[in-house]
Amino acid sequence: MEDVLKIKVSIAQRVYPLTIKRSEEERVRNAVALINDSVARFEEKYAVQDKQDGLAMCALQMTNQALALRDTEKESENAVDPILQHMHQQLSDILR
Numbered sequence: 850m851e852d853v854l855k856i857k858v859s860i861a862q863r864v865y866p867l868t869i870k871r872s873e874e875e876r877v878r879n880a881v882a883l884i885n886d887s888v889a890r891f892e893e894k895y896a897v898q899d900k901q902d903g904l905a906m907c908a909l910q911m912t913n914q915a916l917a918l919r920d921t922e923k924e925s926e927n928a929v930d931p932i933l934q935h936m937h938q939q940l941s942d943i944l945r
Contacts (some may be wrong), residue, residue, distance in 0.1 A: 851870045851871065851872065852870070852871040853868055853869065853870060853871065854868070854869055854870070854871045854874055855867070855868050856869065856874065856877070856878075858877070858878070858881045859881070859885075860881055860884055860885060860888075860904075861884075861885065861888050861900040861903060861904050862900060863900075883911075884904075884907055884911075887906075887907040887910060887911070888900070888903040888904055888906075888907050889903075891903045891906045891907060
């Protein structure tokens, strides 16, 4: 069983207790920092007064970025697949 860690993180000025794997601590803290930075940028840029509005816009932006990354990965897989099939066919022809 992996070592677990109990931490508290502050997101948009609210504290959340978390139990995480010790190996995930750095990534979780980096995620919290990215969220807080994103919320702060929305608050400054758009004069957002409500933290929930800032969090909603942050969630929308980050989800949009994740979906774009997923689409890019799918496009890359689709582009590589025919190349690999062609290479496989060439190798099969050579080995016969």
